[in-house]
Amino acid sequence: MPKVRLSGTVLGTDDPGRAVRARLLYLLFGAGWDIYNSNGDQRITLSNIERKIIEAESFVFTPGATLEDMFKAISIFVGYQTLDRNLAGKPTVILNTDFSWDPFFSVLTHLNKMGTIKQNYRDFLLAAESPEGVLETLELGREKGVPDAGREKIGECKGTSFENPVPSDYAGNVCVFCSATLEDPAYLADGEELGRLLAVNRLGCVSGAGRSGIMGAVVEGSVGAGGWTAGSNVPHIIELEGLPDGLSSFWLRPDIYTRMEVMIENSDAFVIFPGGAGTVQELLALMIFKQQKNPLMTGKPVVLFNRANPAGVRFWDPLIDLLSGMCPAGDFVVANELGEILPAIQRGLPKREAAPV
Numbered sequence: 456m457p458k459v460r461l462s463g464t465v466l467g468t469d470d471p472g473r474a475v476r477a478r479l480l481y482l483l484f485g486a487g488w489d490i491y492n493s494n495g496d497q498r499i500t501l502s503n504i505e506r507k508i509i510e511a512e513s514f515v516f517t518p519g520a521t522l523e524d525m526f527k528a529i530s531i532f533v534g535y536q537t538l539d540r541n542l543a544g545k546p547t548v549i550l551n552t553d554f555s556w557d558p559f560f561s562v563l564t565h566l567n568k569m570g571t572i573k574q575n576y577r578d579f580l581l582a583a584e585s586p587e588g589v590l591e592t593l594e595l596g597r598e599k600g601v602p603d604a605g606r607e608k609i610g611e612c613k614g615t616s617f618e619n620p621v622p623s624d625y626a627g628n629v630c631v632f633c634s635a636t637l638e639d640p641a642y643l644a645d646g647e648e649l650g651r652l653l654a655v656n657r658l659g660c661v662s663g664a665g666r667s668g669i670m671g672a673v674v675e676g677s678v679g680a681g682g683w684t685a686g687s688n689v690p691h692i693i694e695l696e697g698l699p700d701g702l703s704s705f706w707l708r709p710d711i712y713t714r715m716e717v718m719i720e721n722s723d724a725f726v727i728f729p730g731g732a733g734t735v736q737e738l739l740a741l742m743i744f745k746q747q748k749n750p751l752m753t754g755k756p757v758v759l760f761n762r763a764n765p766a767g768v769r770f771w772d773p774l775i776d777l778l779s780g781m782c783p784a785g786d787f788v789v790a791n792e793l794g795e796i797l798p799a800i801q802r803g804l805p806k807r808e809a810a811p812v
Contacts (some may be wrong), residue, residue: 456489460507462524463517468721472519475552479517479586486590501740503709504530505541513546513593518553522545522746522781525559526739528580532563533711533733535579536604537692546596548581548589558777562735565773569730569764571634578602588615606785609697612690614664619703621659621683627723627804628659628685631673632737635665635696642662642729643672645762645793650676652797661722664688664705666697669728675698685721687714690707715740720753724800727759727787729770738787745786755802758786758796 461480465473483490491511501648508531516528526551534542549556563576581596583589598688621628633646646669653660653676662670664686677684685704688696689711698705706721708714715737727738738759744752761771775789788803790796 456487456512457597458489458491459483459513459515460491460511461493461515462527462644463519464521469518472517472553475550475586476517479515479550479589480708482586482590483515484612488593493706500715501712508534508545509541511545514548515589515593516547516556518550518555519553520551520559522739522743525556526736526743528559529732529736529739530712532576532579533637533736535601536574536606536732537607537711538604538606539691539711542601544597544600546593546601547579548583548592550583550586550589552584552711553792558773558780562773562777563732566731566735569637569729569768569770571637571729573636574602574604576732579604605671606695608694610694612693614688614690614695614698614705614707616707617687617705617807619683622657625657625659625683626801627719628661628683629653629724629726629800630661630718630722631670631726631728632663632730632734633669633673633728634734635663635668635670636731637668637729642669643762644761646670646728647673647679648793649673649728649796650678650682651680653677653743654680654682654684654802656797657801659683659685659703661718662686663692663718663733664698664702665692666699669730671699673728674701678702687717689714711736716751719744722755724755725757726796726800726806727757727771729760729762735774738774742782742786743811746782754805756800758799758803759789759795760796761789761791762793763791 531547532803566572581592583592650660650673687706687708689708706717741757759771761769763769788799790799
């Protein structure tokens with residue numbers, strides 16, 4: 456039987472999504488689907504999510520979208536974008552009968568207009584208006600397959616892990632999540648300047664170790680100023696984007712989730728620069744960890760750089776609107792200007808004890 460992974464959770468007998476989920480389960484079982492997570496009680500972690508993806512042949516998201524649901528959906532979309540072979544031919548359907556997914560869709564639409572998402576997300580995250588429509592869309596998706604994301608490999612993965620210690624006089628490491636595809640010179644200049652500022656202020660720079668876009672510019676700025684600069688990447692993305700020169704430490708990981716995990720483990724603060732679906736994915740992971748009081752995020756500040764473009768449109772407005780209704784105040788701060796980022800980081804960084812003489 457084909458296997459579908461169902462997302463979403465029913466919160467008790469009064470949950471308005473209970474009847475819709477029950478109808479969906481009935482139809483899927485009747486059509487011969489083997490359903491993973493039918494009760495909505497399976498927990499997904501960064502360590503096991505890739506295995507869960509490998510096990511399934513398709514994915515269905517239900518009404519009542521939570522941050523965790525959105526994280527899973529954006530993760531699958533990022534996998535499609537980066538040609539993850541474990542997602543090849545596996546369709547994803549979102550049932551949005553309560554319109555709870557609309558803010559998430561608004562973020563993706565906005566990022567497409569801003570140029571950091573090149574694909575039309577609707578071709579990859581297929582919408583259905585009813586449980587019956589889910590079955591029809593699933594079958595159509597399996598028949599047609601996943602669309603071409605429009606990306607080509609530029610080389611082979613030749614990266615191997617290596618490590619050099621962070622200088623003892625550093626105040627901490629700052630992880631920068633950002634676009635690896637945006638090539639607007641103004642954005643690249645901001646990225647390079649942030650990397651330089653981190654280095655001259657004795658802050659380590661951690662990134663996704665991409666060679667292109669803002670990510671490459673941040674690495675260049677830190678390396679060029681003599682800073683300790685680290686990153687993590689995975690084989691199939693290295694084949695698309697290459698690796699930057701001059702890294703102090705590099706952690707090769709098998710998938711994008713353990714890549715995120717090692718970056719979080721080795722960072723004391725986070726900056727969310729303009730980016731695409733991958734940057735949204737990374738920010739959602741940070742917010743979920745904060746809500747779960749995960750030790751990996753205890754006391755670590757998160758700063759969103761809500762940069763305005765020449766037309767005055769601020770980059771992260773739709774995402775901030777989405778998070779404002781789902782995250783407690785203080786889980787992140789917003790910097791509207793480049794010069795506001797470093798002070799926000801320094802205010803939030805935990806104080807380190809002086810090294811023994």
